[in-house]
Amino acid sequence: MKTSSLVDQLKLKMGDMDTFSLAKKVDQYVIDIRRDLHMYPEVSLQEVRTIKVVTEELERLGIEFEIVSNGGIIGIIEGATSGKSIILRADLDALPMNEEETNLNQKKIVVSQIENAAHTCGHDGHTAMLLGAAKILVQNKEKLKGKVILAFEQGEENGAGIQAILTRLVEIGADGVWGIHLKSDLPSGKISVDSGPRMAAAFLFDVVIKGKSGHGSRPDLAISPLDCFADFYNNLRIMRLTSLDPFQTITYSIGSISAGTAANVIPDDLRFSGTARYLQYNQGVRAATEFNRLLEKICDLHNCTFEYITKPIAKDLLVNNDETCAAIADNAIKSTLGEEALIHYPAWMASEPFAYYQKYFPGVFAFVGIENVKKGVGAEHHNAHFDIDEDVLKLGVTATVQYTLDFLNSDKKIDFNAEERVVKDLFH
CATH class of the missing domain: 3.30.70.360 (Alpha-Beta Plaits)
Structure with a gap:
């Protein structure tokens, strides 16, 4: 199957849940949220409107949540039966820069309306995909075994929100964590869930x-x-x-x-x-x-x-995908989007606060490709011409939901030693 037809033709089955079909049903919902957030971006620790948008959606979906001061939002979806728990993470903030109205070859669908603030890294897409996944999961919570913890992190770009939200997440406790980053140099329709080092x-x-x-x-x-x-x-x-x-x-x-x-x-x-x-x-x-x-x-x-x-002080804080969790993710992608959707991709030398989550919880940080030459999408992250191929958002939603289901239902033993220090000690 060709990558170009991937988003229109592939299906999956998880019991009686057709996850890809469910993702297609919420696709316009996800796109609308992404475009709204893109038009009104807010930089690190100033995400007032963004938090309002997310919490209003959680209220509509009937998902309980709490706001962590200078940290973000945590939502909880309880399954019908008890079991493991998993954190699904997205980031909220934009960059303090202006963007161009065009991508690499044409006018963008949506452009920031706020001076010196722009979603030129993809966080608008990350937040929208997590809300789409949350909508599917809460609407099917009677089929859910365990607990899903939604984490919408403030201040990812400057690391200002991670300490507060992670401190609260460690208090709540979880068995694993999942995150996604849209990737400008991966072809649209391709997903990397490789094990080992993923970000520096x-x-x-x-x-x-x-x-x-x-x-x-x-x-x-x-x-x-x-x-x-x-x-x-x-x-x-x-x-x-x-x-x-x-x-x-x-x-x-x-x-x-x-x-x-x-x-x-x-x-x-x-x-x-x-x-x-x-x-x-x-x-x-x-x-x-x-x-x-x-x-x-x-x-x-x-x-x-x-x-x-x-002073330069090295810290052991790289994004590193757990081998067992990566295998679960690999199978989730194959069963939903086909083996051809998977791609092996070298580690990205940028850094990410997701590394802090993985000190306490085993998990996967997935790269979802958005490069589409025909649409002019492919400018590097933090570039004024950065843009998103919105057709891939449903793939990110599908992967998130399927990994959640597979992780919560898996009985595979994960060999993981959680960090013993309290969260604040990682920052000194």
Whole structure:
């Protein structure tokens, strides 16, 4: 079966529940919510209207919920019989940027109406798909064994909401977790639920190098933090070759630099910041250690000092799909959308707070492809031309519902050691 006809032809059966048909029935509902959220986006921890939209929908569906301050919304769907519980997670916030009215080759169906706020990452689609899945699950709760916990997270883009909502979720307790991210470079109709590392862990660095100011005509009487930074930057660029394991993935970059106010003045100091992303914790530790060693040595060489605004500290927080859960997801996709819908996709080097959920609950973070050349969809996430192929939303709903059913009904033993620290300790 061709991928292009996937969304119109594939079906699934789970007992007497035809999940794909149910997803098609709520498809316009999902699309309408996505378009509404897209028109009125709200940035991290300012999702007032977005929370109102979601809670009003939960009320209409008869789903009990609570609002977690600076965390998001948690809804509960109780099945007809007792059993396991699963968290289904989506994110609410938009980015602080403006978007273009066109995607890669045509006008977008819907564009943000709010200045300096835009859903250019796909969170509008994530929230809409979760509400669509919730509608199906609550309407069929008499066939549901166990409990479904809906988690709509605030502030995903800057990580501001995860601590509050995860703290509450750990209090409630669950046996597993599921999340979806629309993916701009995966073909529409394709889904990745591979086991193992899926998104990178990261550390941030923010540093001030301190020198001695002076007149541009006598650099010998000054101590230039610019010269010091240039030397450090060149050494940082070759750190991968000289100090890090070439068989372990890592990327790092400088994102901002600020120094000086005049062309003829050597500045007192220079500030720079950036990030490193890695798929193996020990590689992150080595990178952070070497970063600090280089900075100390090179500042000393240039007679400069430095101060950390944010010190690079590696954390073991990568999105990592549990092997048993990934196998359940794999079978769920095959039984609903066919084996041809599955695609193996390498880890995405961006980072995601979903990693925090997976410290406490085993689960899967799925990538759902939205790239459609004909529709002009395929611009990178956080790009002003980013757009969504809305035809895939029903696939995300289908996958979410089927994985939920299969997970709750599965008797497979999951070999998982939950984090013993309280949630707040992960942030120190």
